[in-house]
Amino acid sequence: MSKIGVFICHCGENISATVDVVRVAEAAGKLEGVEFSTDYKYMCSDPGQTLIKQMIKEKGLTGVIVAACSPRMHEPTFRKACSSAGLNPYMCEMSNLREHCSWVHDKSEATTQKAIDLVRTLVGKVKYNKPLYSIKVPVTKTALVIGGGIAGIQSSLDIANAGHQVVLVEKDPSIGGHMSQLSETFPTLDCSQCILTPRMVEVAQHPNIKLLTYAELEKLEGFIGNFKATIRKKAKSIDEDLCTGCGTCITKCPTKKIPSEFNTGLGKRTAIYVPFPQAVPNKPVIDKENCLYYKNGKCKICEKVCPTGAIRFDQEDELVELEVGAVVVATGFDVMEPSKFSEYGYGKYKDVITGLQFERLASASGPTLGEIRRPSDGKIPEKIVFVACAGSRDPSKGKPYCSKICCMYTAKHAMLYQHKVHHGESTIFYMDIRSAGKNYEEFVRRAIVEDDVKYIRGRVSKVYEENGKLIVKGVDTLLNAKPVEIQADMVVLATAAVANSGAEELAQKMHISYDAYNFFSEAHPKLKPVETNTAGIFLAGACQAPKDIPETVSQASGAAAKVAILFSQDELSREPVVAVVNRSAPPLYSTCVGCFMCATACPYQAIGEELITNRKGEVIKRVAKVNPGLCQGCGTCVAFCRSKSIDIDGYSNEQMYSEVMALLND
Amino acid sequence: MNKEDLSFKVRQSTEINVNECYQCGKCTAGCPVAEHMDLRPSIIMRMLQSGDAVAEEEILRSLSIWLCVTCETCYSRCPMELDIPKIMDYLRVRSYNEGKVHRDARDIVTFHKSFLNTVESNGRLHEMGLILDYKMHSGNLFQDVMLAPEMFSKGKLSVFPERIKDLKGLSRLFKGQTKNNKS
């Protein structure tokens, strides 16, 4: 039999001015299961809390109802008070007499009656409350960082510097990501590689960071603090311990005409290669698809010339299992293939290129050593047209969203061009100039005012070639929509930033959600921008949405901080409001019949299966089981269960049923 | 939204929401006749968005709506997939019905009218009849005088119209349909 104490708060006059609190306390006192009831001026004050504690001890209360303000305000306060008096905190509930009653009604009999109803309703619930204990989960203090671009590098370094172990996994042969491909960076025009490569080296040398390049996530199981990751290390065909990175093999490799990914197809590489000179690790891999030996069994020149005998043609992919406590996803973005926009002639005309290709042309380490030259004939273009929003803000053939970085990099491109080709002319067709950011607007103004970059507001309708020139048909919408035709030598498309092609698959492997464009979804757009819906998995950089370097680095540090907070404790303590599948004595074991509709509905993949076996180890029943480490307590599963085999602590079937009954039976 | 707005009426009739246009100008950039237009396609879209009654009048009295050749280039390239030719059709019908056809577009309208006249009376187009009817109504009596004999000699022009059998049935389609405007 319950012994419930009901404490009615006046809240100064906030409640008592409209509700007859004395009558509410009287009425509550008469309810079945209520041992004690009273009213008091300020329940949340020290004497108020002392009163509760005192009555718990004196009357041996098994439940407490504080009828005061919203539980969203003071529930933790009163639960703590109960706890200190030896009553399980989850035996305490709050009835909302202020926000839901006294503040929204005038003083009247009906208002007092409603207050009584509200208290009675909660008495109905508390009768069925049971003690709950916060859930403890151990934490493995190693972080897995997926993606070795600037986001992954920054996160790894921050976590490692906080004293925790990091495994950094990169799918390409080198870390560095898109940032290593860039020439100069806006708005300061400092050289991208000059600021990035020291960080790359730091990663390689950090005692707390284990670097796995040419490797990808194969599988991720488990939950916050306790993930098990399987990593596929693709065969590099070299023994990394023996290889000194001397590069002899690369110079001797006979297959030299493979389009270089790093140079966006504008340069060539060999079959055994290091993607770029400053690569980390600076050791080659063999591209099996293009290697003569792998293709037709003959060659092996690299093996012959290698001074340390490091070539391993028989190497195979290796699966590595890791125990990690947290994951930072930093897989970055891709640029859109613009061939869908056939009106721009990309793919048809060699001198129509993407922004990323322009970066390589402008980069001192690029195929032209930093001189802007046309891919078709190597001539220096006298006139360049830049087309902004090539794929962005285009629901028809591209993406409806703004890619955010293009306005800035296009201004930078035009500026770099003007700095390198003094007599050149550059024109940018744009719709809006989005230059919000520290020193960004100033940067764009500089391009226009000091470097004479011509900005024309309007989109380009068509690009075609005539007599060796690219005819660009655009419009100047600020000049009464005057059609504009420019004879250009080169056209640069500011292609949209899109999600990586494997993003969807990766998200499914990790059970994190992603949006309609396959960018990974943050848990809350404002307040949880680096968390995902799966506890313990965090996001950094452009895999979440297009963003520039400063923003990427900030988010990466944010994700690292979240990991460090998680790793600051040996055990996680979680709210015990979680779902539970019932268990009972044999032969039933559980009323669950294993239809797993609950598992399909669970937003957190918190429901798995349990095989109930007999003594001989034979499976006699397959039932659902909730992982309390993953369950967030929404209770959606409970409403699905036809046999009422799954229930949720804190909002159980009995509690809610009784609450409804109590409300309606006055 | 004001139900008197032209943009509202456009939406009613064509199911196109002109507010989707963000004025990128790609329609104008690709329009083959933009150079000749008084109001270029993107400007018309902007004017429709303004919901301004003066703008409405200006559009209906513009030459542009008649210069649009319905080549569909704008629609095909529009990032928002707005069917501008459909809007042009709507504007033309209104301009014509309300007698607001631009002076320089009268020939075009006359030609269309002559075209429909021959279709109404024969069921099919009679090119000779069309040209004669057009010349009479436009006053361009000497236009193409050199073309007809050659066409005739190459068997491309017949003097007598082909008539369909069920002219009566066809006349039901024309009944009550405005072919003559207020002007």
Next chain:
Amino acid sequence: MNEFEPKIVAFVCNWCTYAGADLTGTSRIKYAQNVKIIRFPCTGRIDFMLLLKSFGEGADGIIVSGCHPNDCHYTSGNFHARRRWIMFRGLLDMLGIDVRRIQYSWVSAAEGAKWADVVNTTVTAIRELGPYTDYAKVAGYLEKEANV
């Protein structure tokens, strides 16, 4: 003269509508006393049987309210709830249980005024419909038998 005062139960989620109703309070927007809230973690938790039991215990009307689509604290509880409501409502309608007596709504934590409006319009609507005597008669049979 005693006007009919309907009994209305509100099933709301903790994160949006409960918080929205709190805001109605802090904004001191007045509404009718007839509606009493029962707090759930999420609309996904609200069992259709509880709605049914409410009518059986004499409720004249019901409000069910939670986060707007895409705003669910648990990302998808309200989407699941919406499907369930669509099916449940269709079934009740087929059975002649007056679906006008259940008001569904999305009320966010910022929509204090909307909550007041939802409550007031529901109370007015149920007042016009009168006491749910059809259901009460069926439920009353139970009492008679229990009294025997």
Next chain:
Amino acid sequence: MKIGFYPGCSLTGSSREYNESLLAVAKVAGIELCEISDWNCCGSTAAHNLNRELSVSLPARNLALAELEEMDELVVPCAACYNRLVMTQHELAEKPEIKALIEGKLKMTLRNDIRILNVLQFLEKHIVPRLDELVKSPLTYDVACYYGCLLVRPNQVMKDERFEDPMTMDLIMQKLGANAIDWPFKTECCGAGFSVSKTEIVGELSGKIVRSAVDRGAKAIVVACPMCHFNLDMRRPVIESYLQRKIDIPVIYITQAIALAMGLSAQQAGTQRHFVPVNLTVNR
């Protein structure tokens, strides 16, 4: 399967040779095209510019007649007619109220399920698969395939992925032995319905097209639309006065090209009806 045929008005007049060559090609391939009896004009640009209902009701009558004659497919060689018929089909499917209204006026009902083919779709489906056996005297010159507007647009309806740089005609011409050049004016507008009323615009638009084809070495322009042909061929004087130069490149229908490659005579292909003489010889 019964293949219906809607010639449209132009094909009975100013573009007779298009009609003649199409029927000749079909005959060689053994395909019977059944002309819709008592068909009427589709209303063309005039109707949709001046009267929305007529722009639907006129084509709808033809669709209804075709259904009465139990045609499964309907070949519509004129690109403009094709566009009007397809748009009408679309409108009737989307707007039941308009369909009901028009059915009332026609005193006929519409299933609205006939497959409408333009000339390229017809050729691709029925002629191209058999070209290898049918081509007797391959063509040996460079051609510029000109598609114009209505064979590729609106792409929302036509659904050709390559609507900016279509290839269907180019591939057919290559199968006939000719070399289809790459050029940027394949789908630019010729001025279409302004032939008579705004001739100077036709001169400019068609002029740019013809100039590009000639400058890139084409010996003929291949078309599949009577309006395009009218403008590029018969309006040559206006074109020449716009370009300020003499241009003698002939303009032939794709069906004429096929007829010639099949070994039919110039007379059978109807090239004698052109304003710009067609004298095509080897250029490679």
Next chain:
Amino acid sequence: MKELIQKAASLLETNVVQVVIGYGKGSADRTRAIFSTTAADCEQLIFDSRCIQNLAVYLTKAEIKKMGKPAIVAPLPVLRSILQLAAENQITDDSLVVLGVSPESELIEFESLAAIETYLATKQIAIEEKYQTTIKAIKAMPVSERFAYWVKELEPCFKCYACRAACPLCYCTRCTVENNQPQWISVASHSLGNLEWHIMRAMHLAGRCTDCEACYNACPMGIPIYLLTKSMLQDVSENFGTYGPSLHRDNTLSSFNPDDKESFIR
């Protein structure tokens, strides 16, 4: 029929299965379920238009499970139930052999559950016109009258749970009605309890019911409870477009589409 008997017998002889669930002659002119464990037993198997019982109901029964791996004679309604049971993780490819029977009474063998799905794709569940008309007529009644209609229709129900026992999808080991913490539904048969029981049953079948009518055939009082499930089948297809059992699609009510449409939520 001979083919079916031969196939069933050979399955038992080769010990591929240990029991064949099929139809046999019953009392009077009726048929009943028979469970053959030997090749000789299989001679009793029959199949004709009277075989309307949904045998899939036995697949989840503990008593039958104990007999070993089953083969089951499966006309269309049984096939649908089998697929739904598979979708709900109650059976797998290895757990049974399906002896399909086409509407033309021909034996169809299925290699896998996926093959059943492919077969059923061409045999969509369709609510017969007459039921559609009835449902329409009921929905057209004024709400009070409709309620009275159903209270009256459900009045004869005495909670024998034959409907539950006959339904292949009511395989829970503990039904909600047997749950007394809390007592969701009163076990006594009175109007309110009857109403609540049938509402709950229909809701639990929402998006799952395959329209086999086994519940109706089993009801001793002939209550047209199938009208509720049929009406819900219509609702599923109208609102979510999905219809009928599937191995690859999540259950209607445990899945959602962010763009689901409704008109009643403020």
